[in-house]
Amino acid sequence: MHVVDGALSNEVVIAGGVLAATGIGWGLRKMDMEKIPAAGMLTATFFVASLIHVPIGPSSVHLIMNGLAGLLLGWMAFPALFVGLLLQAIFFGYGGITVLGVNTVAIALPAVVMHYICRNGVKSTQKKVAVLWAAVAGGGAIFTTALVVTLALALTGEEFIPAAKLVVLAHIPVILIEGFLCGSAVALIHRVKPELLRDTPSADGSPVHA
Numbered sequence: 001m002h003v004v005d006g007a008l009s010n011e012v013v014i015a016g017g018v019l020a021a022t023g024i025g026w027g028l029r030k031m032d033m034e035k036i037p038a039a040g041m042l043t044a045t046f047f048v049a050s051l052i053h054v055p056i057g058p059s060s061v062h063l064i065m066n067g068l069a070g071l072l073l074g075w076m077a078f079p080a081l082f083v084g085l086l087l088q089a090i091f092f093g094y095g096g097i098t099v100l101g102v103n104t105v106a107i108a109l110p111a112v113v114m115h116y117i118c119r120n121g122v123k124s125t126q127k128k129v130a131v132l133w134a135a136v137a138g139g140g141a142i143f144t145t146a147l148v149v150t151l152a153l154a155l156t157g158e159e160f161i162p163a164a165k166l167v168v169l170a171h172i173p174v175i176l177i178e179g180f181l182c183g184s185a186v187a188l189i190h191r192v193k194p195e196l197l198r199d200t201p202s203a204d205g206s207p208v209h210a
Contacts, residue, residue, distance in 0.1 A: 138182025
């Protein structure tokens with residue numbers, strides 16, 4: 001979901017920029033060269049999935065697929081999703097340049113959180129277990145993204161609190177859809193290229209094998 005230019009206070013915009021730069025830098029430091037093709041694919045997936053969006057006050061509702069990005073990329077989700085957001089801001093005016101940091105944190109941080117919560121379950125050799133955890137990651141990432149956007153709006157001013165609540169409610173259908181899509185994607189990967197799930201980067205950037 002994109003927060004638009006001018007919707008947030010300078011303090012929130014600056015904090016978002018600092019956090020985003022930190023996440024991007026850490027993601028680049030932990031970059032696994034073998035994951036670059038997957039990163040490009042997931043950047044493109046995010047770019048296309050979020051093109052169709054519905055404006056909700058100072059934000060918008062659309063598919064993101066950041067849960068899947070987090071599962072497969074770990075911290076690399078930060079630079080991957082940043083690129084997608086930057087291209088959307090430049091070519092389509094979605095979100096904006098000044099709020100690029102906040103939007104990056106709102107989308108990439110939940111991806112990393114779901115990576116740590118769900119990666120062990122997704123690496124299970126039992127397909128049903130892996131799919132279930134993937135669905136949790138997909139839906140959980142959207143819910144967490146909505147919470148981050150809500151926090152950014154609430155910190156900007158009390159007048160944004162009603163819009164912040166609306167953002168969370170409006171994303172309930174998206175949570176269910178993304179849970180299904182992420183679970184379906186992992187089911188397919190489990191069948192055709194399971195090594196993508198087995199080699200999810202660990203906290204120090206090294207591959208973790210099941």
